[in-house]
Amino acid sequence: MNTLSAMPQKKLLVAFSFLFLCFFANINTVSAQDAAKLFKTNCGACHSLKANKLVGPGLEGIGDRVPDDQWLFDWIKDNKAVSAKGDDYAKSLNPTGAMPPFTHLSDEEINIIVEYIKNPVAKAETAAAEPASEESAEDKAMAKMFKANCGSCHSLTEKKIVGPGLKGIGDRVPDDQWLFDWIKDNKSVIDKGDEYAKSLNPTGAMPPFTHLSDEEITNLVAFIKNPPAPAEKKAVVVDKGTEEPEGEDNTALILSVVIVALIILISILRKSRYDLQDKVNGEAGLPPVQRVGPIKELAQWIDTHRTPTAVIIIILVFLGMRGCWYTLKEDVGIYTGYHPTQPIDYSHKIHAGDNGIDCKYCHAGVDKSKTAGIPTVNVCMNCHRGISEGPTTGTKEIAKIYEAAGWDPNKGEYNKPQKPIKWVKVHNLPDFVFFSHKQHVKVGKQDCANCHGDVKSMGTVEQFAPLTMEWCVDCHRETEVPGMSDNPYYEKLHKNLAETYGEDAKLTVDKMGGIECAKCHY
Numbered sequence: 400m401n402t403l404s405a406m407p408q409k410k411l412l413v414a415f416s417f418l419f420l421c422f423f424a425n426i427n428t429v430s431a432q433d434a435a436k437l438f439k440t441n442c443g444a445c446h447s448l449k450a451n452k453l454v455g456p457g458l459e460g461i462g463d464r465v466p467d468d469q470w471l472f473d474w475i476k477d478n479k480a481v482s483a484k485g486d487d488y489a490k491s492l493n494p495t496g497a498m499p500p501f502t503h504l505s506d507e508e509i510n511i512i513v514e515y516i517k518n519p520v521a522k523a524e525t526a527a528a529e530p531a532s533e534e535s536a537e538d539k540a541m542a543k544m545f546k547a548n549c550g551s552c553h554s555l556t557e558k559k560i561v562g563p564g565l566k567g568i569g570d571r572v573p574d575d576q577w578l579f580d581w582i583k584d585n586k587s588v589i590d591k592g593d594e595y596a597k598s599l600n601p602t603g604a605m606p607p608f609t610h611l612s613d614e615e616i617t618n619l620v621a622f623i624k625n626p627p628a629p630a631e632k633k634a635v636v637v638d639k640g641t642e643e644p645e646g647e648d649n650t651a652l653i654l655s656v657v658i659v660a661l662i663i664l665i666s667i668l669r670k671s672r673y674d675l676q677d678k679v680n681g682e683a684g685l686p687p688v689q690r691v692g693p694i695k696e697l698a699q700w701i702d703t704h705r706t707p708t709a710v711i712i713i714i715l716v717f718l719g720m721r722g723c724w725y726t727l728k729e730d731v732g733i734y735t736g737y738h739p740t741q742p743i744d745y746s747h748k749i750h751a752g753d754n755g756i757d758c759k760y761c762h763a764g765v766d767k768s769k770t771a772g773i774p775t776v777n778v779c780m781n782c783h784r785g786i787s788e789g790p791t792t793g794t795k796e797i798a799k800i801y802e803a804a805g806w807d808p809n810k811g812e813y814n815k816p817q818k819p820i821k822w823v824k825v826h827n828l829p830d831f832v833f834f835s836h837k838q839h840v841k842v843g844k845q846d847c848a849n850c851h852g853d854v855k856s857m858g859t860v861e862q863f864a865p866l867t868m869e870w871c872v873d874c875h876r877e878t879e880v881p882g883m884s885d886n887p888y889y890e891k892l893h894k895n896l897a898e899t900y901g902e903d904a905k906l907t908v909d910k911m912g913g914i915e916c917a918k919c920h921y
Contacts, residue, residue: 434515559811738861
């Protein structure tokens with residue numbers, strides 16, 4: 400009987416121990432689903448998963464370019480140590496050692512990053528695209544001519560830009576010949592005493608188009624009167640390989656299934672044990688075994704096995720503490736990936752990426768002030784007074800700009816109350832931290848992407864870097880102060896630093912006091 404009773408109790412102990420250890424291990428171990436987050440937090444500010452270069456080179460095909468996985472592991476762990484060993488390939492990749500070491504990452508985390516870099520999961524996203532035009536070649540040519548000569552002042556709809564909208568123009572003017580003459584040289588039409596012409600343009604502000612041939616103007620008149628219907632926009636699949644995969648985390652579901660399965664298994668084993676023991680007792684003429692509940696049975700086992708119980712409790716406590724510290728270190732106060740919904744769905748990809756608008760056009764204070772600044776709606780209106788429709792959202796988002804500015808696009812005037820645009824701040828540093836954009840951009844020559852990531856590929860901005868003290872300090876330890884040796888302002892300081900660290904030493908920010916507490920906290 401003792402033998403039969405002891406065996407299930409041991410199984411019970413093993414089952415519960417396995418259950419708890421699996422539970423805590425899943426909480427504290429970085430799973431493969433964290434790969435995208437690890438990459439984004441540690442590598443994404445400088446590297447893309449495609450071939451395009453950000454700050455560092457693109458990582459597409461990296462597995463074919465480096466010697467092997469172990470080399471890539473060592474390079475990520477501490478690239479400077481690899482270069483110091485005399486690795487020529489390493490030196491050619493990073494001769495200045497600008498890439499920081501990632502010694503704060505565990506070996507498991509680095510292995511996950513290595514595998515993710517070699518085999519990133521590409522995410523396809525459906526987005527609105529430019530319409531697949533079904534216009535004829537002639538219509539396309541006329542649309543181009545209209546845009547080149549008339550589009551900056553007139554729309555083909557009822558909306559006024561600088562001049563009136565041209566929808567229904569054929570019903571408003573006397574005839575086609577009058578419209579031909581007006582386009583050719585509106586001033587000469589006015590000089591002939593045409594009253595309708597004077598009422599349209601009394602100041603003669605519209606320029607003449609005498610450089611166009613009669614055939615071109617005739618075709619333009621026909622195009623204005625009967626413009627082609629706009630093609631419907633079609634959805635296309637756009638590859639966004641640099642974005643992290645948004646797979647569901649099924650850890651909780653898996654653990655729940657495991658727990659239920661173990662409970663069922665334990666119940667079956669307990670019943671089988673009692674049934675077998677009753678059978679043995681029956682054959683021996685003994686009474687059936689007295690049933691006790693699982694809680695009482697566990698209490699009895701703990702009472703008779705105090706040393707194993709103490710060991711299990713200590714292990715669980717340490718695993719729990721590790722989980723708490725890991726959570727505090729990686730999650731509390733760190734908002735990497737924070738991507739709030741903005742009042743206007745402003746696309747940095749369209750403005751800074753496709754159209755090449757310089758960041759400083761909107762964020763004018765980035766090289767002059769502590770803050771980069773948020774553009775006023777007047778800055779938006781510099782362009783959108785004439786551009787009322789976007790390539791992806793149509794008129795929906797630009798109409799919000801007009802609403803804020805009090806602009807009436809149909810009448811072409813400011814005749815409504817103005818309203819503020821309530822942008823949501825993305826990058827928030829604690830109040831006790833001092834940070835100046837001017838110091839970093841103007842003096843430090845830092846690229847926006849170093850802290851904000853590849854904004855040219857983003858829609859509305861999301862936080863790209865962790866902005867932790869560790870992240871800032873690592874950057875100050877690895878980033879060389881530009882222009883130190885050839886700037887007369889730094890001549891004496893450069894001489895003193897060279898005497899201290901050597902002529903060939905890399906004069907990084909930390910060597911100039913860049914990690915002293917008072918530099919950022921005062």
